[in-house]
Amino acid sequence: KNEVEQSPQNLTAQEGEFITINCSYSVGISALHWLQQHPGGGIVSLFMLSSGKKKHGRLIATINIQEKHSSLHITASHPRDSAVYICAVSEYNNDMRFGAGTRLTVKP
């Protein structure tokens, strides 16, 4: 079993829809990261969370430490949001564990 599980693997949405991507982890962590990668592109860090909730524009990330679960929400989705979203966790020894990623396609 992977230490970081993401769902769904693939997601297709219509422009304007509300999107949720989920992440569960099984290890002790110092922080959880939501990353975005466009095709052929580098990785951009969207959020780094150790508790609670963070919001940046149309993106919201939440984490429940007790349940070892995090969600990434995108409100009013747009075709430019199409990318792979990766959940990753930092362990206290600097190790990083990655989920398999969620490939999001937003259609106009």
Next chain:
Amino acid sequence: DTEVTQTPKHLVMGMTNKKSLKCEQHMGHRAMYWYKQKAKKPPELMFVYSYEKLSINESVPSRFSPECPNSSLLNLHLHALQPEDSALYLCASTGDSYEQYFGPGTRLTVT
């Protein structure tokens, strides 16, 4: 400066070549990482340097040799690679906040 830079952007090398990838950050970050990413897969951690000392080596073959000459620089020396080593090689750094800053990557093709 909140940027991680990587050079070169693209590299094509033969199986007998020796080449190096370079990564640089000037954010005073304490930890630097090398990742390998194959197409449509998440990054795989290769090495972590913490305070210029190798702290994690994820059982990477010896044909990959990391080096951290100082707190701003991270190199990955490549020798006698195989075609299956073709991938995107990403560098990242992190400070005390644990936030990861990624470089744009080097796309490596081994022929």
